Amino acid sequence: MDKAGRVKIVTTIADVQAQPRAKRRVLVATMGALHKAHGELIRVAREAAGKDGEVAVSIFVNPLQFEPGSDYKRYPRPEKADEEFCGNAGVDLLFRPSADEVYRTDRSTFVEESFLSSTLEGKSRPGHFRGVCTVVAKLFNILAPDAAVFGEKDFQQLAVIRRMVRDLNFNIEIIAVPTVREEDGLACSSRNQYLNSEERKQAPVLHKALQAAATGGNKFVREIVALAREEVINEALLARIDYLDIVDAETLKPVETVGPNTVLLVAVFFSKTRLIDNMRLA
Numbered sequence: 001m002d003k004a005g006r007v008k009i010v011t012t013i014a015d016v017q018a019q020p021r022a023k024r025r026v027l028v029a030t031m032g033a034l035h036k037a038h039g040e041l042i043r044v045a046r047e048a049a050g051k052d053g054e055v056a057v058s059i060f061v062n063p064l065q066f067e068p069g070s071d072y073k074r075y076p077r078p079e080k081a082d083e084e085f086c087g088n089a090g091v092d093l094l095f096r097p098s099a100d101e102v103y104r105t106d107r108s109t110f111v112e113e114s115f116l117s118s119t120l121e122g123k124s125r126p127g128h129f130r131g132v133c134t135v136v137a138k139l140f141n142i143l144a145p146d147a148a149v150f151g152e153k154d155f156q157q158l159a160v161i162r163r164m165v166r167d168l169n170f171n172i173e174i175i176a177v178p179t180v181r182e183e184d185g186l187a188c189s190s191r192n193q194y195l196n197s198e199e200r201k202q203a204p205v206l207h208k209a210l211q212a213a214a215t216g217g218n219k220f221v222r223e224i225v226a227l228a229r230e231e232v233i234n235e236a237l238l239a240r241i242d243y244l245d246i247v248d249a250e251t252l253k254p255v256e257t258v259g260p261n262t263v264l265l266v267a268v269f270f271s272k273t274r275l276i277d278n279m280r281l282a
Contacts, residue, residue: 007086009094013102013142016095024053026175027145029136032059032096033076034085037151037180037188042089044177045149053146054092058139063099064110064131071272076190095143102138111137113160113167116252120265121156121276124242132157133164140170147173151180153187155265155278159252179277181207187277199270202236206268209244210279219258221246224281232268242267242274246281258282 010016026045030038045055059082066072079096086094110130116122117129140148150158162174180188185207186200195203209231213224225244232239247254249261258281265278 007083007091007094009083009096011096011098011101013097016093016142019093021144022049022052022054022092024049024147025143025145026053026055027139027143027148028055028057028091029139029148029150030057030059031061031075031190032082033078033190033193034059034082035188035190037153038085039089040180041149041151041177042086042091044175045147046090048147048149048173048175055090056093056095056143056145057086057091058095058097058143060095060097060102060135060139061099062102062131062135064103064134065128066131067125067127070125071191071194076193095139102135110134111164111168113164116156116160116163119252120243120245120247121267124267129157129160133160136161137164137168137170140172145172147175149175149177151177153179153189153277155249155263156252159249185211187275189275191273191275194273195270199238199273202238203270203275205232205236205239206266206275206277208235210264210266210277213264214279214281221254221256221258224258224264228264228266232266236268236270238270240269242269249280 026049028041028045049055061075063072111133112130113133122129158176165172165174184204186204209228212231213228216227218224228244244266246264249263255262260282262281263278264281267276
């Protein structure tokens with residue numbers, strides 16, 4: 001922060017790279033529309049940075065990770081509210097570049113992870129993780145953090161980023177933060193604001209289905225998935241399942257029985273709004 005206690009806001013790569021460095025920089029990469037889950041990421045980042053370190057937040061709605069016909073143009077961009085959020089949360093540096101600043105019009109280089117990203121979100125949203133990996137790699141190069149914080153709500157994204165960091169030898173610690181939820185269990189997401197009142201009322205069924213699967217006592221995947229689907233279908237008439245799968249948490253490959261390190265991941269549409277959630281089963 002500057003001497004007045006305000007967050008330092010920078011919009012160009014040249015300016016952000018010219019900023020004096022603290023002993024330890026921890027990055028929270030976001031697309032803005034900040035909410036309490038981002039507040040928890042920032043809190044963990046502050047803890048990881050230490051007394052003499054700094055927390056850097058990036059806000060960039062990344063066009064590369066939005067498939068054609070998706071909500072890129074209508075994705076919320078409340079700049080003033082985000083600035084106030086960062087200031088109140090004790091963020092030191094806010095990097096908020098434009099799309100033209102991040103990507104050249106004749107760009108021809110991308111970063112792509114080809115194993116973990118081939119299923120689940122990657123199957124439903126072709127090209128999504130190429131966009132994620134490309135922008136995260138660029139942010140790592142631009143901001144040169146010592147560590148970066150990501151939420152477990154985006155479970156597959158976290159796994160893909162960890163693999164990218166490993167494979168490309170980024171000397172960056174990746175810190176995972178448990179999913180932050182509303183009081184009714186719905187995972188916090190910027191997209192929740194798209195839900196109308198009835199959709200919002202039904203949306204917590206994702207978490208209820210996950211809980212039912214985790215506590216049902218079944219070990220066979222087919223039975224667990226059937227139970228979770230039944231929870232979603234029976235309780236939420238407006239819900240349309242995209243996927244509901246149980247996979248190995250390391251490889252993201254399907255399993256037949258629940259064992260150590262298995263996770264249930266779900267994506268559900270409420271009209272055009274797509275929500276995701278997950279829960280470890282063992």
